[in-house]
Amino acid sequence: MRLDHIMLEDFRNYARQEVSFDPTCNVICGENAQGKTNLLEAMVCLSTGKSHRTRTDRELIRFEQEGFRLEGSVCSRGREFTSHIDVGFGKKKRITVNQVPARMASDLSAVLNTVFFCPEDLHLIREGAAARRRFIDASLCQLRPRYAAALAEYQRLHEHKTRILRDCADRPDLIATLPDFNLRMAETGAILIHYRARFVRMLSDCAAAAHSECSGGKERLDIQYRTVKTVSDPFGDHRLLVIQLLEHQREHHYAEVSSRQCLSGPHKDDIEVTLDGLSARSYASQGQTRTAALALKLADREIHREIIGEYPILLLDDVLSELDPKRQEYVLNRIGSGQVFITCCEEDRLHSLLKGNIYRVKNGVVR
Ligand code: ATP
Numbered sequence: 050m051r052l053d054h055i056m057l058e059d060f061r062n063y064a065r066q067e068v069s070f071d072p073t074c075n076v077i078c079g080e081n082a083q084g085k086t087n088l089l090e091a092m093v094c095l096s097t098g099k100s101h102r103t104r105t106d107r108e109l110i111r112f113e114q115e116g117f118r119l120e121g122s123v124c125s126r127g128r129e130f131t132s133h134i135d136v137g138f139g140k141k142k143r144i145t146v147n148q149v150p151a152r153m154a155s156d157l158s159a160v161l162n163t164v165f166f167c168p169e170d171l172h173l174i175r176e177g178a179a180a181r182r183r184f185i186d187a188s189l190c191q192l193r194p195r196y197a198a199a200l201a202e203y204q205r206l207h208e209h210k211t212r213i214l215r216d217c218a219d220r221p222d223l224i225a226t227l228p229d230f231n232l233r234m235a236e237t238g239a240i241l242i243h244y245r246a247r248f249v250r251m252l253s254d255c256a257a258a259a260h261s262e263c264s265g266g267k268e269r270l271d272i273q274y275r276t277v278k279t280v281s282d283p284f285g286d287h288r289l290l291v292i293q294l295l296e297h298q299r300e301h302h303y304a305e306v307s308s309r310q311c312l313s314g315p316h317k318d319d320i321e322v323t324l325d326g327l328s329a330r331s332y333a334s335q336g337q338t339r340t341a342a343l344a345l346k347l348a349d350r351e352i353h354r355e356i357i358g359e360y361p362i363l364l365l366d367d368v369l370s371e372l373d374p375k376r377q378e379y380v381l382n383r384i385g386s387g388q389v390f391i392t393c394c395e396e397d398r399l400h401s402l403l404k405g406n407i408y409r410v411k412n413g414v415v416r
């Protein structure tokens with residue numbers, strides 16, 4: 050999978066910019082606040098339909114402009130594709146792939162996959178569960194369109210149920226609508242659990258191998274999927290999962306109504322990472338948690354390759370400069386085949402380590 054060319058129009062601090070890329074390594078360097086991350090963000094948008102940094106598309110529009118446009122030329126599965134995103138104030142977002150209007154954002158992921166890695170990800174292990182769920186969701190949404198659809202539906206139901214729980218003190222009649230929401234949340238929640246259980250199993254295998262390699266075989270990393278307590282087997286069949294989710298909801302009904310919060314469901318899922326049997330979140334050292342986070346991210350890339358048959362493009366935003374030389378070398382050796390985009394500051398001495406095209410970004414212009 051390769052991004053050959055990109056065009057940005059009124060996107061972030063870019064007025065209009067076209068760039069052609071190398072099929073292997075692309076180093077994007079420049080001083081702070083010049084547009085390096087913005088360029089990677091445009092690539093993420095072209096693979097997921099939205100930014101990983103913002104909740105609204107509005108923020109992506111260049112100041113004082115009416116809208117933005119992105120175009121990417123991609124080679125994947127041995128074919129050429131051109132994807133477009135067109136966003137404007139008061140207009141519906143338009144996405145096309147080879148001129149054909151896309152029905153949903155996952156049509157973009159069917160063409161281009163990205164794994165994004167930035168310094169904050171090095172704290173993935175220490176962070177709260179939400180960060181790890183975002184990591185899993187970002188990957189699964191690209192890989193499994195059915196998951197992406199179920200997640201969007203689940204989030205919609207969750208927001209709605211939360212509003213009901215908030216308002217039902219003043220309007221007790223709303224409580225009668227809860228069973229319907231609970232059933233629909235259990236149905237979609239079971240789909241999420243189905244995919245997450247399988248993803249985490251693959252993640253565990255791939256990340257253990259990466260971690261062992263990076264730590265010189267000294268430590269054993271293990272990852273376990275943690276979901277709703279009543280679920281006896283996350284690999285179990287759909288009907289059983291639904292029944293068990295409903296059971297958990299029933300047990301928490303009064304707690305939900307009195308706390309006015311949605312307490313039951315896979316929106317609280319987590320993965321537990323252990324090193325030699327000890328919780329990494331509680332016991333691992335800084336270096337160990339970094340290595341484990343690195344292993345998770347590299348494993349993500351391997352999973353993409355296993356499922357879609359080719360490497361996704363890897364976006365390393367400032368992450369190499371955050372790593373010590375040993376881990377830098379490890380990451381660079383691991384990349385092997387596949388296309389990679391690496392941002393770094395002008396003064397980094399990384400350049401000597403990297404082979405490939407070098408691009409210089411200054412004030413929203415790439416040279
Ligand atoms: P660093 O090395 O500090 O990470 P960077 O080169 O990655 O810097 P970016 O995050 O890509 O920097 O770009 C930041 C610049 O883009 C900021 O100066 C910011 O003001 C500008 N910017 C962000 N959003 C917009 C927008 N919607 N319109 C215009 N400029 C924007």
Ligand code: MG
Pocket residue numbers: 085086087366367
């Ligand atoms: Mg940046």
